[in-house]
Each structure stands twice: as structure tokens, then as C-alpha cells.
Amino acid sequence: MNQPQVVSPNSGRGPDDEPDSPTRRLRHAFLHHLFYTQGKFPALATKTDYYLALAHTVRDRLLQRWISTANEYTKNGSRTVAYLSAEFLMGPHLGNNLINLGLFDDARKSMSELGLNLDDLLYEEEEPGLGNGGLGRLAACFIDSLATLEIPAVGYGIRYEFGIFHQTLVDGWQVEKTDKWLRYGNPWELARPEWSVTVKLGGHTERMQDNSGQLHVRWVPNRTVLGVPYDTPILGYRNNTANTLRLWKAEAPEAFDFAVFNRGDYQGAVNQKVVSENLSKVLYPNDEHVEGKELRLAQQYFFVSCSLQDMLRIMKTQHVPLHEFHEKFAVQLNDTHPAIGVAELMRLLTDEHQMHWNQAWDITRKTFGYTNHTLLPEALERWPLELFKRVLPRHLEIIYEINARFLDEVRQRYFGDEARVTRMSLIEETGERYVRMAHLACVGSHAINGVAELHSELLKQDVLKDFHEMWPAKFGNKTNGVTPRRWIALANPRLTRLISGAIGEGWIKRLEELRQLEPFALDPNFRAGWREIKRANKRDLSDVIRKRCGVAVDPSSMFDVQVKRIHEYKRQHLSALHIIGLYHRLKTNPNLEMTPRTFIFGGKAAPGYWMAKLIIRLITSIGEVVNRDPAVRDKLRVVFLPNFSVTNGQRIYPAADLSEQISTAGKEASGTGNMKFAMNGALTIGTMDGANIEIREQVGAENFFLFGLTAHEVATVRGNGYRPQDYLDGNAELREVISLIRHGYFSRGDGELFRPLVDSLVNHDPYCLFADYQSYADAHERVGTAYRDSEDWTRMSILNSARSGLFSSDRTIAEYCRDIWNVQPVQVPILSHEDVRV
Ligand code: B1N
Structure with missing residues (x-):
């Protein structure tokens, strides 16, 4: 474990100290816990020791509220x-508790006075x-x-x-x-x-x-x-x-x-x-x-x-x-x-x-x-x-x-x-x-x-x-709904500052107040600020991707993100087929104009769900081929970020331009990632499924990329004896895509590797990927065109966020209570x- 830089242990007093400032008290308490809880001197302390010392400092500050709450409930x-x-x-609890206590900035300051970086300590929490x-x-x-x-x-x-x-x-x-x-x-x-x-x-x-x-x-x-x-x-x-x-x-x-x-x-x-x-x-x-x-x-x-x-x-x-x-x-x-x-x-x-x-x-x-x-x-x-x-x-x-x-x-x-x-x-x-x-x-x-x-x-x-x-x-x-504390205030501090600067801080507790951002969507200055924040968040995520995947991605390309559990009904493989379709277009037409895209996937497969694991392998295989092909690498990158978790989500949602919500209609009960993306200013490409329908209703159909069969149509198509082969016969690009996979183009010539996946699609396609393929590809065309008009894209991005107030879990909980x-x-x-x- 490498040693972080820390000033001398008798540093209870920082540079420009008021005797009783909150930062000074935090610093004192922190050093106290480093010595008396962790039993460490800075020379021997690990990052985990520093994290734990800060965690205990924060815990002390919430115990009073905890006891008071228990007392009040019992009494009444x-x-x-x-x-x-x-x-x-x-x-992770630490960052969230600092936000809720209103101590985040003080903690950052007091840590930096000790030569420690708060983000590094937050990152230590398992x-x-x-x-x-x-x-x-x-x-x-x-x-x-x-x-x-x-x-x-x-x-x-x-x-x-x-x-x-x-x-x-x-x-x-x-x-x-x-x-x-x-x-x-x-x-x-x-x-x-x-x-x-x-x-x-x-x-x-x-x-x-x-x-x-x-x-x-x-x-x-x-x-x-x-x-x-x-x-x-x-x-x-x-x-x-x-x-x-x-x-x-x-x-x-x-x-x-x-x-x-x-x-x-x-x-x-x-x-x-x-x-x-x-x-x-x-x-x-x-x-x-x-x-x-x-x-x-x-x-x-x-x-x-x-x-x-x-x-x-x-x-x-x-x-x-x-x-x-x-x-x-x-x-x-x-x-x-x-x-x-x-x-x-x-x-x-x-x-x-x-x-x-x-x-x-x-x-x-x-x-x-x-x-x-x-x-x-x-x-x-x-x-x-x-x-x-x-x-x-x-x-x-x-x-x-x-x-x-x-x-x-x-x-x-x-x-x-x-x-x-x-x-x-x-x-x-x-x-x-x-x-x-x-x-x-x-x-x-x-x-x-x-x-x-x-x-x-x-x-x-x-x-x-x-x-x-x-x-x-x-x-x-x-x-x-989802909590705007973790999913905006903590995950996206840059955006939080911009929003609060424009409309005050009330939105963090009353998310409908984000509506007040609507007029700012027309303000070129505000839009520039909004865009700059998205760009900075994308740079941060690019660093993570470089470290974890060893792939360099371009923050000026469109970040197209699908993060969620891997499931056939969620159709990560529909996106995979479409990426191969784009690849095929670029290979056959090298001069094709195409909006540069970075496809980012993340999500866990159940250990015993073989098909889901094969879908992961398909995505990583496409990445291996596409990312090193000089003919396409300026237009297409594909990465699979390992271990999607709450921690990683906090870095991913704020950096997304496009949110993929592409489940077969009628299968995704709600989805909640869709809400986290929209709040953080991503536009959605999605089906009429789960809460996508309500998101589209809120943000406006013109600010949402809709495609695919409705739940009713899916039921009808399947009820009439769905034949995926018919869709294959009717779609030249889809045929090329399937043939590339079949012939081992993404598996070094191994035609067997993805056979179970391809056979399942061609013979059964239980989640109607083939039926939705063309509609999905068309919607992506519209996305590509829209993204090129960056002023208008930013306007839509702001509107997505401004109109996402309904999806605060505060609203949901108020309804359960009532x-x-x-x-x-x-x-x-x-x-x-x-x-x-x-
Ligand atoms: O619950 C979420 C929804 O937003 C999702 O659409 C839905 O897929 C998800 C058995 C489940 N439904 N069922 C489960 C999880 C674990 C398990 O052992 C079922 N998860 C969902 C929140 O409403």
C-alpha cells in the first residue's frame, strides 16, 4: 500500500485557522480517531486507516441525531x-452522510489541510x-x-x-x-x-x-x-x-x-x-x-x-x-x-x-x-x-x-x-x-x-x-423513484453547483423545483456551462476507463451507456448487434459520415446464467476487434467496464450522453437507472416499457428517442407465431451482422463460440430483438444527427434534467405514506x- 502524503502528526492547527472553525474541529477529531481508534501514527497509517478515522469522525456527528430520533419516536x-x-x-456511506450533514466541503478542506484528498478516502470504502x-x-x-x-x-x-x-x-x-x-x-x-x-x-x-x-x-x-x-x-x-x-x-x-x-x-x-x-x-x-x-x-x-x-x-x-x-x-x-x-x-x-x-x-x-x-x-x-x-x-x-x-x-x-x-x-x-x-x-x-x-x-x-x-x-x-441526494448532489457535484447557482438549493429536497431550469435551456451561457460540466465528467470517466480497461476513449465522442444487470430481456445483445451493424457500414463505406460514439457497457450476470455470460463475452469480443481497427477506431469504441456497482454508477451516470433503455416492451417492471441518467442530463433511447413511458411523457416526446414494438404489439406478434427468420430475410444489414458472428469474425475464426446465442435468436428470439432491430437502428440514426447539433442537444439535455422531478423517491415515498x-x-x-x- 503506498503511503499518502500527510503533514506532521502535531498538525491539529492548519494554515489559516480560526480557533473554533468546523474544519479545525474535524481535523482534530480525525487525528484523535487516527490515534485512538485506529491506533496508528501517520508514518504507519494506510489509506484505509485514514478512511476509517474520517468515518468515525462522521459517525460521532450522527450519533446525536440517532439517539435523539430514537428518543422522540419512543416517547411519542x-x-x-x-x-x-x-x-x-x-x-458507500461516508460521502452520503457528509452531504446529508452539510459537512462535505468542510471535510474536503480539513483533509486537504492534512495533505489528504477526500476523494481518495471516499474511494477506500468497501x-x-x-x-x-x-x-x-x-x-x-x-x-x-x-x-x-x-x-x-x-x-x-x-x-x-x-x-x-x-x-x-x-x-x-x-x-x-x-x-x-x-x-x-x-x-x-x-x-x-x-x-x-x-x-x-x-x-x-x-x-x-x-x-x-x-x-x-x-x-x-x-x-x-x-x-x-x-x-x-x-x-x-x-x-x-x-x-x-x-x-x-x-x-x-x-x-x-x-x-x-x-x-x-x-x-x-x-x-x-x-x-x-x-x-x-x-x-x-x-x-x-x-x-x-x-x-x-x-x-x-x-x-x-x-x-x-x-x-x-x-x-x-x-x-x-x-x-x-x-x-x-x-x-x-x-x-x-x-x-x-x-x-x-x-x-x-x-x-x-x-x-x-x-x-x-x-x-x-x-x-x-x-x-x-x-x-x-x-x-x-x-x-x-x-x-x-x-x-x-x-x-x-x-x-x-x-x-x-x-x-x-x-x-x-x-x-x-x-x-x-x-x-x-x-x-x-x-x-x-x-x-x-x-x-x-x-x-x-x-x-x-x-x-x-x-x-x-x-x-x-x-x-x-x-x-x-x-x-x-x-x-x-x-x-x-431515486434519491437526488446520492444520484445528483453526491455523484455530480459540478452539476449540483451549476443548478444551485441558477435556482438555489431547494431542488435537493423538492426535485420538482428543477422545472425552474427550463428557461435556462435557451440561455447560451448556461448551455455552455452545462456542456462543459458534461465534458469534465466524461474526462473523469475516460480516466477510469483507461485504468480499468486499458482503452483510450475520446471525451468529445458521444458516450452511449448501458449499465444494468445482464439479462436477455434487457437486450444488451440488441445493442451489440447494432454496433456490429455500424461497424459493417464503416468497413464497407470508409468515407461514411458517422457521429463518433463510445459504447460503454457495465453489469453483472448471475453466475449460473450461461447466456448472460456469453453476452458479456460477445461485447468484450466486439471491443477487441473494433478498438484496434484503424479504419473505424475514430468513430467507434466499445468498452465493458467491470464490476458495475453503486460506486461505479456514481461516476457513470453523470458522464452519459445517451441512456440505453431497450428492454422488450412489457418486461422491465420499471427501471430506475433510466431515471438516474435523465436527471444527470442524458437523453434516452428506449422502448415503451416500464417507467420509460412516464419519463418520455415528462420530458416530452421530442426530447426522447423512441423505438420498437409496444407491449401490446409484442404480445400480438408472439401470439401470431413469431418467426425471427422472417425478419432476418427482410433485413440485409441484420443478415450481415449475424453472418459476421457466425463466421467467427469476433472470435478469431471460432464459429462455435457464439453459436448458442445466434441459434437462440434465429430460431426463437424470445425477446424479439429481430423484430425491433430496424426500428432501433433508425432511432440511432436520429440520435447521431441530433448529437451533431451540440447547442440543440444541450438544450434537450437540460430539459431532460429539468423535467425529471417526478422521479425523486421523495415523491414515491410521499405516495406510499398517503x-x-x-x-x-x-x-x-x-x-x-x-x-x-x-
Ligand atoms: O425491481 C426494480 C425495477 O425497477 C426493475 O424493473 C425490476 O426488474 C427489479 C428476484 C428481483 N424485479 N424483480 C427483481 C430481484 C432479486 C430476486 O431474487 C427478483 N428485481 C426487480 C425496482 O422496482
């Missing part, structure tokens, strides 16, 4: 949102990658907005020891490395072992009658694990609120099983510990693909049970009676991953607190809300009955009981319609039997929502049609430790 017994999510893709993609990042944006809106809220999830894998590229292929994010310790969390809970698993149930004839059920598990909460403070933007993210770590109840140990079986004794800790060991890296694994169900149950037990504990300490559970807590299910909570709350209320079924059921339904995030059949969670029974025997009985009562209701409403009963049942009984988690979530919630207008409509017409017919009032839409959770803000007065009486 405030109604609280519990956001249950198997994933929280938080991204981001907590406890999520796969959009769903996990949405949870992170939501808890940010909840704190900023001063809503009492807790995010409940799993403290995975290993988060999403680290992606490297070896010979153009994805290779996964373990994410050891806790290696150097985590300064942002506090363990709360005093609030540990036990969770049962497996075993069987027994029934017995008490003296009064009342039947009791006893669940006799075959093992128990301990859930230990780890709390991370979540600051609101420049207010006193610090909410909590509470993540559960699984531990063995006893480090040793002494009974086993005394028999001389040391291995067996330690084994229990290993098995227990497995529950929070690793995040499943599959995005929108279920893997029917017992451990995954156990993970889900583990964190949900811990969280509901925690809520019961909180109720007890605040003397809230049990029958007011739904008044104390609004519990949101982030997809079906925590849907077992419906059965678990029923179990806790009836088995453990002797409440009658009907009352417990009424409370349960009033407690839960369910958000659906996908229509893809392979992502809908169903658990084989036998597996489910092995892990959760009591919950299966409870689900049977819920189902029996529910199906009675269905039969009564739809007399004689047994087909509907079969469709709606919580248990799938055609062939192998399964528990349907989406149905459990629907039946057990008072509100069901999708995440963009189109998605919510398709839910009602398709996957949850029967449920919508039965309970139309339960259904609603909550279009996703329509689903019925919660109010609570203002927090600051306490100091002198105010506290024990």
Missing part, C-alpha cells in the same frame, strides 16, 4: 413503517453490496427518502457476510470474486446483541388440549438459530432525523453443542455453529430468477421472523397492546421475498400469544402491503411443498388454513367456477405441488402495487388478474448527552 409511540427487504444495495440490482437499490433510495421526509421507519433485512460478488473480466469472460466487504470492519454499524431473538426451523408440530378444552399447537423445531441485530443510522437530508437500517446476522445459540462435545465429537459440535451462520452468509446473486433452494427459504424466514419479533418487543416496551399491531406498524413486503411474514405474524399472534384466528387475520391483513417488482415467470417464487414442509412445518399448516378460508370466499363469490379456485389457490396442484408466495402476499395484504404505470396495469390484466377482479380497490400504482401506510412525519428535536437522565 410513533406509527412506524417497517420496510422488509431481502436486499438493501446501500452504496460498499455494502447487499443487493443484486434495481430492487435492492430501490430499498436503499426509499430509506433515504423516509429519513428526509421525517417518517418514522426501520429497514429490516439480512446482514450478509458476503454481498454481491465482485466481477472481474478474464479473457473477456466474467469471473466472480467473493465480496469481503467486512474485512476491515464496518464503522457504520452497531451490534445490538441485547435485542437478539431466536428463530426456529424444521421439526414437526404437536397438538394438545388445555383444561378448558382449548386446542394448542406446539411447534417442535429440530434446530434454532439466534438473530443478532446490527443497526446502521440512516440520515435525512439536513434535518435531525436518523432512522435505522436493522440487519440480522445469524449465529448459533451456543457456540458449542456440549452434549455432542462431551461424546467426543468436536467436529459435530462446531458444525452446528457453521450451519447456523450459513443463514446470513451470502446473498443469492440471481436477479429475477428463483433457485428453489432450501437455504434461501430459510434466509427469508430467518430475517422476517427476527423482524416481526423485534416489532413485538418494541410494542411491549412502549406498552402498546397486541391488538394494535397494525396501528403501530405498517409493514411493506419488498416483493415476495418476505411474504412468509403473513404466515409468521399469524403464528406469532395465534400460537404464541393465544389470539383468536379471526382477530389475528384482521390485524395481519391491515398490517401488510405488497409491492410486486416483476412479471417474469421465472422470478415468481413458488416453493415445492415438500421442501417448504421440511423448513417450516407449522407455517404450511397455517397457509392451509388461510387457503381453506380464502377459497371458501372465492367459491361463494364465483359460484361454480372451480377453474378460478384452482388458479387462485395458495397451493399449485397441477403436477408437482408448490406454495405460491405471490398469492400468499396478495391474500395477506390490504394493498398491492406495481412499480410503474404500465407494470401496474399488466399486473391487473395478467399475473394477478383474478385477484384484481376480486379486490379491485386493493390495487394501485407507485411509480419508482395511500398505503397512513403515516405522518415526526420532527426530531436535538438532544445532547447532557439532556439525558438515566
